Amino acid sequence: MKNYLFNFNKKKAFSLIELLVVITIISILVLWLSNMNFKWQQDKEKLEKKVNKIISIVEETQFNSLVWKSVENFEIPKKRKITFATWANNEFTLEKFYKTGTAWISVEKNILQNPQFFIENFYCSDLNSSSTWSFLGTGEIIFEWRKIYLSGSTDCSSNNFQKLEIDFKLWDFEKKLIINTISWNITVEKF
Numbered sequence: 001m002k003n004y005l006f007n008f009n010k011k012k013a014f015s016l017i018e019l020l021v022v023i024t025i026i027s028i029l030v031l032w033l034s035n036m037n038f039k040w041q042q043d044k045e046k047l048e049k050k051v052n053k054i055i056s057i058v059e060e061t062q063f064n065s066l067v068w069k070s071v072e073n074f075e076i077p078k079k080r081k082i083t084f085a086t087w088a089n090n091e092f093t094l095e096k097f098y099k100t101g102t103a104w105i106s107v108e109k110n111i112l113q114n115p116q117f118f119i120e121n122f123y124c125s126d127l128n129s130s131s132t133w134s135f136l137g138t139g140e141i142i143f144e145w146r147k148i149y150l151s152g153s154t155d156c157s158s159n160n161f162q163k164l165e166i167d168f169k170l171w172d173f174e175k176k177l178i179i180n181t182i183s184w185n186i187t188v189e190k191f
Contacts, residue, residue, distance in 0.1 A: 047170040050112050051177055054166075055186050057094055057110060058082060058141065062184060065143035071107070075100045078144070081151075084166075085138040086122075124150060124161035139164070141179065148181040 068076050077098035085093050092112045097104040140151040164179045176189040
């Protein structure tokens with residue numbers, strides 16, 4: 001009977017070391033999971049920053065064209081343009097130009113590059129129908145005071161195409177930038 005009572009009163013519990021090991025494993029898992037979520041959010045923000053930079057470049061050029069902003073030597077450009085190009089190394093370049101005489105003069109060149117960031121497609125779209133034309137390489141948006149039109153690619157130079165769509169991707173995040181040359185609206189869509 002004594003032996004039975006002795007076993008009955010003996011408690012089984014975790015030792016302090018076992019508890020510390022369990023707490024350490026749980027805290028490592030929590031930190032790892034929160035770091036994964038932070039990386040996901042960081043990638044999403046990187047893509048949004050790149051798309052917002054492109055929007056600000058286009059809007060600045062639009063504004064300068066509308067207010068006839070002067071450039072060097074107080075000349076007022078007849079035209080302004082933004083050229084965009086993609087390269088094999090996932091490099092996306094935007095270059096701003098202005099034209100006062102016969103030659104285009106480069107003002108600023110922006111290079112957006114990231115090993116995981118790339119442009120999926122360029123599209124020229126017709127606002128009156130659902131026809132689109134996909135192209136690769138280079139293109140231009142030309143600002144002539146209150147008029148905007150697409151150029152550069154022979155397919156987008158037609159007066160029928162008044163909307164430029166660019167699909168961006170960074171890892172699993174995708175955005176579509178739409179520039180409407182009739183209404184001057186710039187919109188961003190997720191797809």
